[in-house]
Amino acid sequence: MIGIIGIIVVFVMVFGGYVAAGGSFGIILHALPFELSMIGGAALGAFLISNDGASAKHTARDISKVFRGAHWKPADYRDLLCLLFELIRLARQNPVLLEEHIESPGSSEIFERYPRILQDRQATELVCDTLRAITMSYDDPHQVEEVLDKRLEANMHHAMHSSHAMQTVADALPALGIVAAVLGVIKTMASIDQPPEILGGMIGGALVGTFLGVFLAYGFVGPFASRMRAVIEEDSHFYKLIREVLIANLHNHPANMCIEVGRQNTPDNLRPSYGDLEEALRALKREAA
Template identity: 50%
Template sequence: MIALIGVAVILVTVFGAYIASGGKMSIIIHALPFEMTMIMGAGIGAFLISNPMHVTKGALKDLKVALKGSHWTKQDFQDLLCLMFALIKLMRQKGAIAVEPHVDAPDKSEIFKRYPHILDDHFVLPFIADTMRMMTMNVNDPHQVEDAMEKQLKKHHAEILAPANALQTLADGTPALGIVAAVLGVIKTMASIDQPPPVLGLLIGGALVGTFLGVFLAYGLIGPFAARIKQAHQQDGQFYAVVRDALVAFLHGHSPQVSVEVARGNVPSHFQPSFQELEAALGQVPAGS
């Protein structure tokens, strides 16, 4: 919602100030369909040329991310810490073999089913499961496990940010496409050089709309949306880092309580549960976990 408010503020202030200063919208409105078609058509074509289909589809999906923001909430971070506590506690009390049924079939696990939002995520479940399988195979060197998890996180981070980076590249190129549209407008104007000044003024004004649109779309809309998508994904990336920190802390010999407390320190401040909130939540985790 805040993104839509931002778009409204941009449109009202830019065009409101233009009209208030005596500008005529009729010139912009007349040229807008043609200039927009040239700029956005060329931009979309260049986007399709420079990106594989999965990145293109990802960019369309990420528009929803730009409007909604981060996928995870403060409650989700607290739930993840409780989930990691339950899994680590089970592994500590009953051994690595005891967690295998849970990581092999999370949808049937009583531990995972307590946190349906986490259960629906396409990355966090395999991330937890694959790491804990490594631990059941006696891969218990914390540095080795941390390195393996860090590589997975880097790969996921690069893949999830590819659409946003592609949008930023589009934003960087849009002003140049605006110049292309403006040059075509100038060519059209030069072909009508024998017309009276009022007609030439309209043609030149229409050509300049192309330059305006290119810069306006790049820095007022496409670029900010790309930046917002990156921020949302970076915040979501911290969610997965919590898993890494909890498991690595456990492998270093810390208790389940201390392990999740170490992981809590990596939670973004505005999503971070307090020590008291987490302690109360951990106290509600069933003793049999």
């Protein structure tokens, strides 16, 4: 919703100010289809040249993040901590039984209690692969931490590609607007023998290209790229929480302490309260009893 409000504000303030100053939409509306096709088409073509098919689809999907916001909500962080608590407790009680859950999380009764987490391949694989490494006696906390850091860095680099691609388009749009404006000037110079009122309209139409390139770059595409980057960074905290809890587990801290380490390392706006998390953990303990 906030993204839609932002778009409305941009249009109202820019074009409302233009009309209030006595501007006419006639020249803009006449030139807009031609300028938009040149600038938008060139931007789209440049985007397709610089990205493969998978990256283009990835970017198209990520545009929705501007309006939807972060995928992971505070309740999901609480559920993740509960899931990790159950798995850590089971790993210490019966490592053999744990293997059934991490080898086939889709049929695990523990994972099935948290469907949003189970549906996320990255989160599920990160949890299962790390716990599997621990069961294989790969239990040096520093080595596991290094492996997790590299994996999270690679995942983050991939996730950020759509934001970088959008920002590249935003950086190019002003220059493409100038290209469209230059073409308009060339057209105008070819009609230099026309009366001043006609030449004025043609020059105004040419300048629409410069306006449109800058307007799209700084009013929409650039902010879209920035918002996508912010949402991706916020969602990355979910996967970092997995790292914090499982590394704490490797240091042989009590299960409750491992979960509290994860809770404390969660950003304030996403962190479940101590009371809510404690109540959720007590409910799990009652079910297990």
